[in-house]
Structure formats: structure tokens, C-alpha cells
Amino acid sequence: MFQIDVMSRTPVYEQLVEQIEQLVLIGLLEPEEQLPSVRQLSIELSINPNTIQKAYSELDRRGLLFSVPGKGCFVSKNLENVLSARRDIRLKDLRELVIALKVLGLSKEELLKLVGEAYDTGLT
Amino acid sequence: MFQIDVMSRTPVYEQLVEQIEQLVLIGLLEPEEQLPSVRQLSIELSINPNTIQKAYSELDRRGLLFSVPGKGCFVSKNLENVLSARRDIRLKDLRELVIALKVLGLSKEELLKLVGEAYDTGLT
Amino acid sequence: MFQIDVMSRTPVYEQLVEQIEQLVLIGLLEPEEQLPSVRQLSIELSINPNTIQKAYSELDRRGLLFSVPGKGCFVSKNLENVLSARRDIRLKDLRELVIALKVLGLSKEELLKLVGEAYDTGLT
Amino acid sequence: MFQIDVMSRTPVYEQLVEQIEQLVLIGLLEPEEQLPSVRQLSIELSINPNTIQKAYSELDRRGLLFSVPGKGCFVSKNLENVLSARRDIRLKDLRELVIALKVLGLSKEELLKLVGEAYDTGLT
DNA sequence: GTGGTCTAGACCACA
DNA sequence: GTGGTCTAGACCACT
Numbered sequence: 001m002f003q004i005d006v007m008s009r010t011p012v013y014e015q016l017v018e019q020i021e022q023l024v025l026i027g028l029l030e031p032e033e034q035l036p037s038v039r040q041l042s043i044e045l046s047i048n049p050n051t052i053q054k055a056y057s058e059l060d061r062r063g064l065l066f067s068v069p070g071k072g073c074f075v076s077k078n079l080e081n082v083l084s085a086r087r088d089i090r091l092k093d094l095r096e097l098v099i100a101l102k103v104l105g106l107s108k109e110e111l112l113k114l115v116g117e118a119y120d121t122g123l124t
Numbered sequence: 125m126f127q128i129d130v131m132s133r134t135p136v137y138e139q140l141v142e143q144i145e146q147l148v149l150i151g152l153l154e155p156e157e158q159l160p161s162v163r164q165l166s167i168e169l170s171i172n173p174n175t176i177q178k179a180y181s182e183l184d185r186r187g188l189l190f191s192v193p194g195k196g197c198f199v200s201k202n203l204e205n206v207l208s209a210r211r212d213i214r215l216k217d218l219r220e221l222v223i224a225l226k227v228l229g230l231s232k233e234e235l236l237k238l239v240g241e242a243y244d245t246g247l248t
Numbered sequence: 249m250f251q252i253d254v255m256s257r258t259p260v261y262e263q264l265v266e267q268i269e270q271l272v273l274i275g276l277l278e279p280e281e282q283l284p285s286v287r288q289l290s291i292e293l294s295i296n297p298n299t300i301q302k303a304y305s306e307l308d309r310r311g312l313l314f315s316v317p318g319k320g321c322f323v324s325k326n327l328e329n330v331l332s333a334r335r336d337i338r339l340k341d342l343r344e345l346v347i348a349l350k351v352l353g354l355s356k357e358e359l360l361k362l363v364g365e366a367y368d369t370g371l372t
Numbered sequence: 373m374f375q376i377d378v379m380s381r382t383p384v385y386e387q388l389v390e391q392i393e394q395l396v397l398i399g400l401l402e403p404e405e406q407l408p409s410v411r412q413l414s415i416e417l418s419i420n421p422n423t424i425q426k427a428y429s430e431l432d433r434r435g436l437l438f439s440v441p442g443k444g445c446f447v448s449k450n451l452e453n454v455l456s457a458r459r460d461i462r463l464k465d466l467r468e469l470v471i472a473l474k475v476l477g478l479s480k481e482e483l484l485k486l487v488g489e490a491y492d493t494g495l496t
Numbered sequence: 497g498t499g500g501t502c503t504a505g506a507c508c509a510c511a
Numbered sequence: 512g513t514g515g516t517c518t519a520g521a522c523c524a525c526t
Contacts, residue, residue, distance in 0.1 A: 006511095011509085011510060011511085012510085012511080013510085013511095047511095048511065050511080051510090051511070054510095
């Protein structure tokens with residue numbers, strides 16, 4: 001279900017956070033759906049339960065899921081806030097990147113062409 | 125001259141590297157120009173000389189400046205290779221960001237509009 | 249495991265870099281293999297951890313190993329690019345050396361004989 | 373007469389040493405010939421007299437020239453020792469380089485071919 | 497004065 | 512435990 005690379009420089013818990021986030025955002029994990037338990041996932045991925053717990057806590061903190069003590073973790077219902085927040089962050093990054101490329105001498109036409117291509121070819 | 129936030133999560137030396145890189149790329153620091161000495165800058169910014177040294181070494185490695193022991197540090201002359209290399213990296217980042225925003229539901233029209241605006245308003 | 253001469257003119261961290269590089273290139277350190285930790289090696293060699301760190305960082309930068317924070321340092325997998333790059337540098341050095349020896353009056357026959365002998369007797 | 377690059381990483385005095393050494397070894401500066409005075413050369417090259425002096429001292433130490441107080445510096449007569457000493461050093465370097473290239477997977481045939489080519493094309 | 501290397505000792509995030 | 516960053520203070524060669 002998840003692809004974890006323990007050799008990667010990005011912390012394991014962060015890889016998990018990002019992948020779950022992706023699954024939620026593209027709708028593969030639906031609201032109210034229950035996530036695998038910490039223990040089960042730790043066995044599946046051969047990863048320390050603490051690391052799984054840390055990922056879940058982070059996602060809870062971000063509002064993507066909520067944990068019910070004794071029951072498990074579930075995908076949040078109202079994800080609009082989360083979505084827009086994440087989008088705002090991305091847009092801020094995008095703005096910085098655009099300015100950096102402008103500084104590096106990229107013309108507006110070239111830039112728009114490349115952005116359009118990236119949009120069309122990505123994750124069709 | 126530089127704005128360093130010692131409390132930031134990004135290392136101090138990296139902040140310095142990025143800021144100097146910007147100054148060089150936008151031309152505020154001209155080729156052959158001498159940079160402030162390690163000691164002087166360490167006093168100005170209240171930062172340990174070793175940290176400044178680390179930043180300068182990194183910039184030397186990246187080809188943005190070259191240091192001459194006993195003389196000082198100077199901005200590089202031929203920056204075209206560096207410029208194109210940096211641009212390639214930025215473009216790769218841009219592509220990823222565009223795809224992420226697509227996943228988050230941003231339409232192509234909105235995206236292109238925002239990119240255009242960012243380009244026009246940035247560092248006029 | 250390593251032979252460090254603290255009195256040498258070549259920096260300690262550079263000696264380390266070269267020796268590890270050799271071990272990796274001749275295959276004594278295999279891909280994915282974990283290197284001794286910064287602290288352990290610093291104790292073994294009676295060298296400051298920072299110096300070991302500097303050597304490991306340099307090797308990371310060169311692509312010979314990769315370090316994973318909290319886990320350790322490991323020999324890289326795909327070393328072919330590194331190998332060819334290093335070979336290009338060596339060949340450039342070789343050319344300069346050959347010309348220097350020509351200037352010093354060495355005949356082509358003598359030179360080729362010596363090169364052949366060196367090749368046969370080295371690291372059989 | 374000399375080409376000094378003050379921006380170079382190799383110390384100025386060392387550049388001078390190497391260039392004079394080359395001139396002597398290839399015979400452009402003949403035995404007993406007088407070298408330019410420290411003051412004259414310092415003016416010609418716009419370099420601190422101390423630096424010139426340091427270069428001359430080094431060459432004296434190496435036996436390539438000898439200085440007569442009150443008269444000046446002269447190219448040595450018996451350069452055979454110097455020549456053979458330098459050649460020994462170069463040959464030692466050559467041996468190391470050959471072994472390094474062997475480690476990097478270069479075949480003997482390729483190596484000999486490259487050495488021959490370098491010899492033929494260099495400083496004809 | 498300059499850059500470069502090194503030590504000693506500290507703190508952090510991550511596993 | 513691991514790697515990574517930072518400080519304080521020292522020494523070196525070179526100009």
C-alpha cells in the first residue's frame with residue numbers, strides 16, 4: 001500500500017505523511033474511512049510503531065485525519081480547509097519559484113509554455 | 125546586508141548561501157567583486173567564522189565564487205554554466221509543483237493566470 | 249583500518265577522503281555497505297568528530313556514499329558516473345605528467361616500458 | 373617574461389618557481405646565466421619583492437640556481453642531480469597514477485596507447 | 497590582514 | 512544510537 005525507502009534522506013515518518021496525504025487528497029482514501037492500525041502498518045512496512053504513530057499524529061495535527069482512542073484513525077470529513085491551506089502553501093512556493101526563474105532570465109512566454117506542458121503531461 | 129534568522133529550521137550557513145546566490149544572480153554582486161572577509165562578516169552578523177566559512181566554501185564548490193587563500197573571496201566570472209544548471213533544477217521543481225497543484229484541483233486557466241501575475245509583479 | 253598522518257601537509261579530512269575513495273573504487277567497501285559511524289571512527293583514529301564529518305560530507309557530495317541522518321553512512325550503489333568522471337581527471341593528469349617527463353628528457357621507449365611495469369606490478 | 377595570475381589558488385611564489393624551473397629545464401635559461409634582480413622583477417610583475425625573494429630562495433634550496441650576495445642570482449651549472457631528482461619524483465607520481473587508472477578499470481593496451489599519444493602530441 | 501584546517505564541546509532531529 | 516549544525520578558540524601558510 002505504501003512505498004517506504006528507509007535509505008532516503010527524508011525521514012520515514014514524513015514519507016508516510018506525504019503518501020497518506022496524497023491518497024486522501026486524490027480521493028483514494030475517502031472521508032470517514034478507517035486507516036490501518038499502527039501495529040498492523042508497522043508490521044506490513046517493517047517499521048517501528050513509533051514512526052507510524054508519529055506520522056499519524058502529524059496528519060491529525062494537520063487536520064487530515066482524526067484518531068478515536070480505542071477505535072482507530074479515520075479520514076477527516078471536512079477537508080476543504082485542509083485543501084485550501086495546502087494549496088495556499090503551494091501557491092506561495094510557486095510564486096517564489098516563478099520569481100527565481102525570472103531572475104535566471106526565463107521569459108514569460110517560455111515559462112507559461114512550460115507550465116502548460118507540465119500541467120497537461122502530469123498524472124493524466 | 126544579510127538577514128539571518130538563527131531560530132529558523134534552515135541552517136544559518138544555508139540561509140547565507142541562498143542570499144549570496146541571489147545577490148550574485150541578480151547582479152547586485154558583480155563578477156570579480158570581493159566579498160566581505162570571513163571574519164568581518166562573522167562580526168557583522170554575530171555568527172561564528174566557521175559558519176561563514178562553510179557558506180563561502182559551499183558557494184565556491186557551486187562555482188558562484190572563488191576564494192584565494194590569503195587574499196579573499198571573489199565573485200566568479202563565467203556564471204553561465206551555473207545559471208543554466210540552476211535553471212534546470214528550478215524547472216524540475218516547477219514541474220513537480222504544477223502537478224501537485226493540479227492534484228489539489230487547480231484549473232489550468234487559474235494556474236496560468238497566477239503564474240503570469242507572479243512573473244509580472246516579482247522584482248520589477 | 250585507515251592510516252592518517254596528522255603531521256602531513258595534506259589535511260586530515262582529505263587523507264580520509266582519498267583512502268575511503270580508494271577502498272570504494274577497488275571494491276573493498278561494497279555498495280550499500282555501512283561505514284563506521286562518525287563518532288566511532290573519531291575514537292578509533294583519535295580525530296575530532298567534525299573532521300570525520302567533513303570527510304564523509306565531501307564523499308557524499310562526490311557521490312561515493314550517501315548519509316542518512318539518524319541511520320548512518322552507506323556506500324553508493326550506482327558508481328559508474330563517478331568512476332568515469334574520476335577516470336577523466338586522472339587521464340588529464342596523466343597527460344600533463346607525460347609531457348613533463350618528455351621535457352625532462354625521458355624517451356618514449358623508456359616511458360612506455362615504465363608505464364607497463366607499473367601497470368603489471370601495481371595491486372595485483 | 374612570466375605569466376602570474378594573482379587570482380590563482382596556487383601561491384604566487386610557487387607559480388614563479390615552477391615557471392623558472394621550466395625555463396631552466398627546457399634550456400631557455402642557460403647555466404651561469406644571470407636572472408633578473410628581485411627589484412626589477414618585482415616591478416615588472418607588480419608583485420611584492422618579498423614574494424620574488426621567496427621564489428628565488430626556494431629555487432636556491434632546490435639547487436636550480438645560486439645567489440651571489442651583491443651580484444645577483446645565476447642558473448646552476450650541474451643540473452644533472454636536479455634533473456634526475458625531479459624525474460624521480462615525476463616517475464613516482466606516474467606510477468601512482470598508472471595504478472589508480474588500473475583500479476579504475478583501464479586496460480594496459482588503452483593506457484599505453486594514451487601515453488604514447490600524449491608523448492607525441494605534447495610540446496612538439 | 498586573508499582563507500583553511502582542526503579541536504573540544506554543545507545541541508538538535510530522527511530511529 | 513545516528514548524522515548535522517553551531518560556537519569558541521586555536522594554529523597554519525600566504526600576502
